[in-house]
Amino acid sequence: QKEVEQDPGPLSVPEGAIVSLNCTYSNSAFQYFMWYRQYSRKGPELLMYTYSSGNKEDGRFTAQVDKSSKYISLFIRDSQPSDSATYLCAMILNQAGTALIFGKGTTLSVSS
Amino acid sequence: NAGVTQTPKFRVLKTGQSMTLLCAQDMNHEYMYWYRQDPGMGLRLIHYSVGEGTTAKGEVPDGYNVSRLKKQNFLLGLESAAPSQTSVYFCASLSLPYGTQYFGPGTRLLVL
Numbered sequence: 001q002k003e004v005e006q007d008p009g010p011l012s013v014p015e016g017a018i019v020s021l022n023c024t025y026s027n028s029a030f031q032y033f034m035w036y037r038q039y040s041r042k043g044p045e046l047l048m049y050t051y052s053s054g055n056k057e058d059g060r061f062t063a064q065v066d067k068s069s070k071y072i073s074l075f076i077r078d079s080q081p082s083d084s085a086t087y088l089c090a091m092i093l094n095q096a097g098t099a100l101i102f103g104k105g106t107t108l109s110v111s112s
Numbered sequence: 113n114a115g116v117t118q119t120p121k122f123r124v125l126k127t128g129q130s131m132t133l134l135c136a137q138d139m140n141h142e143y144m145y146w147y148r149q150d151p152g153m154g155l156r157l158i159h160y161s162v163g164e165g166t167t168a169k170g171e172v173p174d175g176y177n178v179s180r181l182k183k184q185n186f187l188l189g190l191e192s193a194a195p196s197q198t199s200v201y202f203c204a205s206l207s208l209p210y211g212t213q214y215f216g217p218g219t220r221l222l223v224l
Contacts, residue, residue, distance in 0.1 A: 034213075036215075041218075043116075043202050043215035043216050043217045044155075044215045045215065046212055046213070049212055100213055102154050102155045104152070104153070
């Protein structure tokens with residue numbers, strides 16, 4: 001079983017839809033969880049960062065972590081064509097500099 | 113504050129040629145990383161460094177060498193390029209204590 005599983009999509013939605021992106025993980029020691037957005041031919045950019053179980057909201061984006069189920073989600077409300085990108089989940093064991101473990105990314109397309 | 117920069121942006125090599133990719137960060141981060149990203153494979157860690165003068169192997173280190181002579185620079189070398197090394201290479205640096213990685217814009221390498 002891979003450490004981080006992420007459905008690659010592609011996921012296509014109309015403008016204004018609510019989008020749900022998900023990752024599951026196998027290592028219960030992961031403590032920090034991140035979502036990155038990557039536009040075509042660009043480097044990943046940090047979108048959301050969470051430490052504990054629960055929800056964290058930032059504008060139209062909500063990150064959710066359920067450590068008991070080893071499941072994280074990113075919700076995008078009122079999706080826009082500019083949200084079309086690949087979304088990668090990532091998690092890190094601790095603050096000691098261990099490299100992030102990435103999901104393979106979900107490609108999202110929002111049509112106007 | 114330029115963040116993480118990478119040089120060059122694009123390069124074409126012939127099999128057997130050598131080259132060095134340069135990564136620079138101006139955020140005073142201790143930890144730096146080199147990833148490669150291939151279709152369907154996600155981001156894979158090549159090498160990383162937890163401080164000036166230190167390097168360590170990641171998931172796919174074969175065929176690559178790295179050096180961290182200065183805190184702000186992390187160099188990735190290919191001694192004898194192979195077509196299997198055709199990829200997009202991303203450098204990243206890590207912000208502590210939150211463990212968030214910041215990525216460069218990438219270097220596209222084509223080995224013929």
